[in-house]
Amino acid sequence: MRQTLLYSIVCASLLPAAAWAQTQTVTGRVTGPTGTALPGVTVLEKGTSNGTSTDADGRYRLAVPTSATLIFSAIGQTSQEIPLNGRSVLNASLQDASTDLNEVVVTGSRATEGRSNILTTAPVDVISAREIKAYGQTEVTQILSFIAPSFQSTRQTVTDGTDFVDPATLRGLGPDQVLVLVNGKRRHTSALVNINGTPGRGSVGIDMNVLPPAAIKRIEVLREGAAAQYGSDAIAGVINIQLKDDTTGVNVSGTAGQTTKGDGDVWQADANVGIGLKGRGYIDISGQVLQRGFLDRSGYDTAPLIYNGSGGNYASNLTEQQRRDLKAQDDAQVAARGFNRRNIIVGNSKSRTYSGFVNAAYSLVPRLGVEAYVAAGATQREGRSGALYRLPNQATQIDLTLYPDGFLPFVNSTVNDESLLVGVRGTVLGFATDLSNTYGRNSLRYDITNTLNASLPIGTSTQEFYAGTLIFQQNTTNLGFSRKFMNVGPLATLNVAFGGELRSDFFEIKAGEKGSYFNYGRLTAAGQNTSIGSQGFPGYRPSDATHRSRSNTAGYLDLESDLTDRLLVNLAGRLERYSDFGSNASGRVGARYSLVTGGQSNFINDLAVRGNLGNGFRAPSLQQRYFTNVATQFNQGQIQDVLTANNDNPIVREGFGIGALKQEKSKNYSAGLTARLARSFTLTVDAYLIDIRDRIVLSSQFSRSNPAVAAILANRPDVSSVQFFANAVNTRTKGLDVVLNERLTFGEHRLGLTAAANFNQTTVRGINSSATIDNNASLQNTLFDRQQRTRLEAGQPRSKINLSANYGYKIFNVDLRTVRFGEVKTADARIGSPADDPSFLYSTIDQTFSAKWVTDLVVSAQVLKWLGLQVGANNIFNVYPDKLYRNPRNYEDNYNTGSLSYTSSLDGTNRGRFLYSSNQFAFTGAYYFGRINVTF
Template sequence: MRKTLLTPLFVVAALAAHAQKITVTGRVLSTTGEAQPGATVLERGTTNGTATSADGDFTLAVTPGATLTISAIGFATQQIAVGSRTRIEVRLAASATDIGDVVVTGSRAAEGRSNILTTAPVDVISAREIKAFAQTDVSQVLTYAAPSFQSSRQSISDGTDFVDPASLRGLGPDQVLVLVNGKRRHTSSLVNINGTVGRGSVGTDLNVIPTASIKRIEVLRDGAAALYGSDAIAGVINIQLKDDSTGVTSTGYYGQTTQSDGKTEQADINIGIGLNKRGFLDLSGQFINRGYTNRAFTDTTPLVYLGANGGNYPATATTEQSRRDLRAQDDALVAANGFDRNDLRVGQSASRNYGGYLNAGYRLGMGYEVYLSGGASYRTGRGSGFNRLPSQPTQSDLQLFGNGFLPFINTTIYDQSAILGLRKSFGGFAADLSNTFGRNELAYNVDGSVNASLPTNPLNPTSFYAGRLAFLQNTTNLGFSRRFTDLGPLATLNVAFGGEFRVDNFQIGRGEYASYINGGRLYNGAPTASGSQVFPGYQPQDEVNKSRTNLAGYVDLESDLTEKLLVHAAGRAERYSDFGGNVSGQLGARFSIIDALALRGSIGNGFRAPSLQQRYFTNTSTQFVSGVANQVLTVNNDNPIVRNSYDATGQRGFGVEPLKQEKSANYSIGLTASAGRQFTLTVDAYQIDIRDRIVLSAQFTRTNPLVNTILGTLPVSRVQFFANAVNTRTQGIDIVANERIPLGEKSRLLLTAAANFNKTEVRSFNSSSSTVNGDQTAGTSNLQNTLFDRAQRTRLESGNPRSKINLAAAYTYGIFSIEARSVRFGEVKTADADPARANLDQTFSAKWISDLTISAQFTKQLGLTVGANNIFNVYPDKIYVDPRNNANNFSVDPNLSYSSSLDNSNRGRFLYNANQFGFNGAYYFTRLNITL
């Protein structure tokens, strides 16, 4: 009965509260009368707000007597009392101190600063920029928007086909830390072991975060291990989630290349919900279906059916006539069997991604505020490996695949994360207690393949479950901060301190029995390859379940010592359960020479703990080297093969020391300037020295007698492992200039010029990781050169562009806007591992990639964008091969001489280098935006 009475009373009260609302309309302009689209209009003290339309208009229902807070980038914020008015016009004055975006990354100060007023450089990519061009995932958005960031999709590289390796300031994927809402995000479970950039590293999968959920991305271009801990050697990427309390936005997207592949369909939605004026709930969802691309060319393998060593001429064919006869016989078999020489797929993998995210905050009362964010994604991928020819019977089953086969790797990536926190002020200090959980799992399935070692029978499997990788991280933080003013001689002093406890866990799960077993089948007396071709499953001895803990404490101080001098100091001490501790510190300062010109700089040391993946990853993979399939053993650093001079049985090993943390020293100096009301310029030079850098070695082969002895009876031909092998120095300069030009009441022009120039050099090798039992000339070759060979060194130093220049312009007139951007991707280089084949080294020249979009905002609710990425259809330089370097070539068509993989080990298979900007060519798209 009581419930029955209360229900209508609650409804009446709710209707009465709603009836008390008044609707306020208005327009936000500059002092010169220019409309300000995207300005924020917020009812002060609540989360009730909206954004202005393309004409600067807004409509908002507020309580009587409300005060509106109106803000826009580059303008001073205004507070406007509504009173009895229902129509308001606001003119915002430009503010030199508010000309840049306010950022929170790089400092634990209680109040954010403009990004030209900080001691370290920070790029800000807004939600508008994220949606402005063709890119649909976070890593590609950053590649084109932030010159210091680089990521490109790889091809035929196992799991790396599905998790894009990324780089900041020319360093590795594992030397940049990713935060979400200022909290550490977990890394991927994948370790890159193939011949791609970022080889041997473990990065963060940025593409699991829906772009619809992102308010802005802040890229801190400075070493920040003293602030945030391990991994922040190159800098920090902080993804700030949307915190809207009202409105629904949705996007539909479709695009494809001019070669009618790479079709991409995307749909996303973002919903902002107010929680009784005490909080907000922001929900986002995204679906992306991305098709594969293929830029392979016709297979020019000399002998498809009668060849040896991957289709080359057998050693018995010593004369040109004998080779011509074999070629004629083989061509006849190709025609008779209908063999298709378009037998390889080289390009981006196919992918389908479902993801959702939430971000919420709620004031509980008594000064407590609880916040929650988190998400989950489910992504499937499909990418090919190298094809197996009929002339490779030990890697196939000719009764099942008489014409050979093209195997496929199918991945399923599960990713979950959650941040739960509580805030409260005690004694003037803002306290923040949070727990951050993250988990990433990558499962492998193989189809269109075979385990060649299994006896042929009608039930022989052609698809396999090959196992999984999983990484889990849980981080608990407790932090305190307080901003003091007028503290003695100090204008301000912000004090922050706290602690962190983290647990990491890495797992490898075995594949099904048929995916890794050697069934013992022989072909003409020769042994056949074990496991599923293209990706042998993880074996029982590969299984891992390893954990570690980390305890850390930090202190952070920031003070305006004077009106002209800002100083920032931070220190952090950490203790890892598996390898020990580290202490890092940082000192930064900014000095205003005049109001419009300042110098800034920082100095500090940092570190990166070896990931659990680098410590414990083990597997056997099939990798093609010079057209021949090899079983390559990646063995973990704790294995007797790597660590011991002799193992328990007396077997000799490589004698490499245990993995330890990388240590860095960071130096930067820069200049910030502003002119007029809208122009800003920042120039920052930096140097990053890294000692004991962890790399994945090159492959040691059985052709070396000592390696053959170490490998013993293991069914592998090559071995590789992780070691703290090299010391590097990275130097560079970042330049960013922005100009906002009002051109009238309805039009404005935004101009951006940004550039990064960087150079990484290997300065020395660490002897403890470069010897084999103290003998650098063991066997028949110098094994130090094998540990980190020419191909590895060139990939580390020049695998990513050493420069990138970004020029962009956005012009708005009324409901229409046009945005143009051109990005110059600098040159990259490849080198052959063998110094005797240095003539195969290649430099790929710099290229300009231009994007163009045209948009129309027809109504407040409906907008349309059409545009193109790489509008001029630019491709990288072709990869060349000198026919004189191949003893099996007796006659070569020069038009078919372009080939090779990125490390020159699979000539005849690739046409382009993927490490600059990919090789998909021109891509066109359309995007429909709906706002309710």
């Protein structure tokens, strides 16, 4: 009710306030990046056909309302939109359009006029629509991962829901520590909480792949903590996706590609249509259909026994000859029945995505600057991925009457994502005013096929189950005001921005059908309990089902001023109050000082230093607070039913003494240098330090084999181990970003060169335990063990270097890019190595995966004005990550020699089937594609 009333009051006030606006004549001069005059620049009043062009000296004169916004555009230059704000003189400086990394940006500042990213106090990367479509990547996270070195995302495999929602990180931090905006408004998160062993374990990220690339005008990546400006989650930075706002034209493209191994096929068709509304606005419509096939890079299952033995193992009392005889008998059955030892799918899941977006604006009163706008989108993604194969000798998980040769369960997901942004903007008492409401919903439904519930009587289980649905919804109302004042006392300019935000979050878990989770009580012939629920992914139980909500109220103040013609300073402060855990205040100060300005040097056009410091926060997500389930996982080579308990569960609060979740708190420091040399060479170097206290992580697994844990789990005999969310660690992340950019033109020849790099290091500085855990030696070192620590500190590349070149001549264009993905590491939960502990046979072995270069090449031709063709390759040199270590005792290494000196075949979850790590870059190998672009 409050939001509706507020919306009505402001809407009612806009028209009368706008009615006071008067028409005036504005004059000015337009210059290029070196300060020279630009003749022939089009100067247009936004939303109308009222315009003019600059003369030979770059000057113009135009009669417009005092509240108008002027658009400056010219061939070969980057367009600018500048609000007049009552001024009678308005000058503009346009950058070269090909200099994508120096476009005017709006992210990171609420000033009424944007600045080039080398003129801002914080580093911002700008990724244009051309770059988005230049190479073979077809989804937003993959596009960003190869363009922006500070951004990292790789597809995961055999990780349940994470197979379908790519975890994405910025500056080496977590997926939930980067805020995503669309058209400057907060984007809702995914419903999925990542509880598997992947980067971002325990986090809740944003599914950026629901956005069709055809709808994107550009992407701005703010590499700076900005919680004081935008609120929770903006610890690492902000990604602002600007949707296209074309008024004319139709663009259609189709892409088809496949790996050199004949799998991983991709078929994509997208379209974008821009429609002008008779000078009063636009409607821009985009859509995409994307189909991705399975990609499989699995190895052979090294279990020595497929049909005999217990779970593939030899009985401990067998002699060497008895083992050889049993092995020969089993091999004969494998051959006779045609069993395929490549029995799982390790690689990209299969998926089909349908998505559409509309971005529109309409001038309610064209001459008075009142405009309504809307951005709406809907996406459905249907995915399918394989779980782990159940062998016919795994008696607790199998029903031989249904699957005599075992079976591979499939996890089928349906992701539905919808969003609606509506708003109105205009001028109230001289302040640019923006009132908006943003609604978003994301759901993830699980259906498990080719499976069974092993606890049902023999021969009675169905082979597919509905396993439940996760749902997240968010509604955000924003009201903001901004105004630029000139000559305020000693200040040349002062931009003032303030406003408020009301946000509501909703999280829901819907239980699956009974057979997906229920224990029907069947025992094996040996009297063992059978696994319950649908194999591959047990369904959510009624006890897991929840429907939770919370609200948030926030207010902010932003000040930005050119204190002198050399010194730019901005200040930001934000106060938030959450209904479920209390309040938080954050602030930020940033500055940029010009050492050399345009015209002072024949070579150095601009040279400046900049820096920022501030504090921020991240609120625990509703998913982290209330998610709970029991999942079948493999741990140290054993199948376990693992309870993920929410933070309110007595097991967590009373059993382990863990307190309620609270916000993460951060301190951000950065210092950098920016320079523009000669005509178009630019350089930015930015160092940063981010300290995070009370970082929320998913704990390691506490096993029932520990008597202390068994006592805590006394009322949960159905689970083997437990894990939970806690503010368990304090971390420090430090790093360096470097970007060099050059654009050259020689007659009809065009050459663009870019070198960009990120170097980062995260260190765990402390563990926040509890008295209960600290006072029990058997529980110590388990809350956040060695394996989890290594995943956080070194589980993603600590460095990434991007070198790219773009050459154009007449109708032809060549894009070449090579990216160096730095090394990553994995570690076992325990201290030691296989050499001094034979039990490491069943564990993850410590390993460092060396850095690798991945190279893409694309050749394009604009055959006709309306027809363009592209052919190219991703990873043209067929580079793969280092292979995972294989334990020397496993079956594959000893098969040819016939040695059976080992005691078990289970090398963790691997058994030779997982060949590569999926944390560094995709193990797709070389991928070739063709694309056709049609423009009307």
